[in-house]
Amino acid sequence: MKNTGLTFETLAFLKQLEKNNNREWFAERKTIFKEHEAGFKSFMSDLKDQLLFHDEIEKTKVFRIYRDVRFSKNKTPYKSNLAGSFTRSGARLRGGYYVHIQPNKSFIAVGFWQPNKEDLLRIRKELETDAEAFRKVISDNSLHQNWGGIVGDELKTAPKGFDKEHVAIDLIRKKQYIFTKSFSDAEVISKDFINQIDTSFKSIRPFFDLMSDILTTNLNGESLL
Template identity: 25%
Template structure:
């Protein structure tokens, strides 16, 4: 089993996105799903060795359902066009997410549109020491991998309680604090893909630690 087989399955599923087809190919689905879970288990062990603050998360705990939630999104197809997984899972921590799909593949981490309490905590940390976050974001190795924060809606003015001329107003106006690194399907099918994921995780660590400290301190 390999990622090439996983992509083949997703392409066929996308062409036959219905329960009847899935029922006929249930064994194949479990085969590629088990492959991805085992790959995640290996990655989980390796990440735990390089990050003392890492929360162990098995592949079964990490992997998301392939079914779309049609109750809330009735216009979506029955099944997703990707496998997704969240590792380093712990309540209150920023996300670390892997997305392997036929239309896009990427790693992402941080807080995407967090709840008000979490967002307020991040803004308070920036108000207190935004220079630390800016130093992380401006580091060349960080920019080479992530470029900048994930683009999302921003406030048109300053958040309540902060002056418009705040020295970190460009950060304070953000509603999300997340980064993303894309991968091609070719990269994912290469033998060193897992090591590339680990390298991206390492570079993301200071960013996620800053945010995690902001929402827990």
């Protein structure tokens, strides 16, 4: 599939925006920005069509360019990236996909960014009981070649109620369970970029399937749905 939504001009605009991040500059070029934003939305729509061949997507979201500066020391009004996400369908399919386009900093990500406290405890309890299946999935050759290792914020020690000497404490102390993959600017504007992303997203399914199973059952394997 030809990549028609992301262009060199889009990356160049984002680079200029980073250098001229003020309302006056942006207001004069808002029409141009809207054209680039429309291209990114088209790209996300095409990517969703690809995803639907192998997954069920409930929602596509394209994030606004405007920054929420109310509680931030950084008062620049605009983001210097285009970003969007896909939410999988229903309570039984867990995990999410994220796309981030930024000059020299483009990447995709998958997994669990901010699991609620109930889900996080359920994951940790599963790992405490038996982490073998989890380790097997994240070390799978296809997944590892596409994504590398699991990343995310983690505690410096064990969560409350867990043994800091547990054999799976490296996994239990994580607060996020995510994978990321970076792309060069040349890759972003290549004709094959959508296919590259789709291949990577497809390779994460064993991880999503395992996590969905964990998060929709109790420790006895009984369905919560």
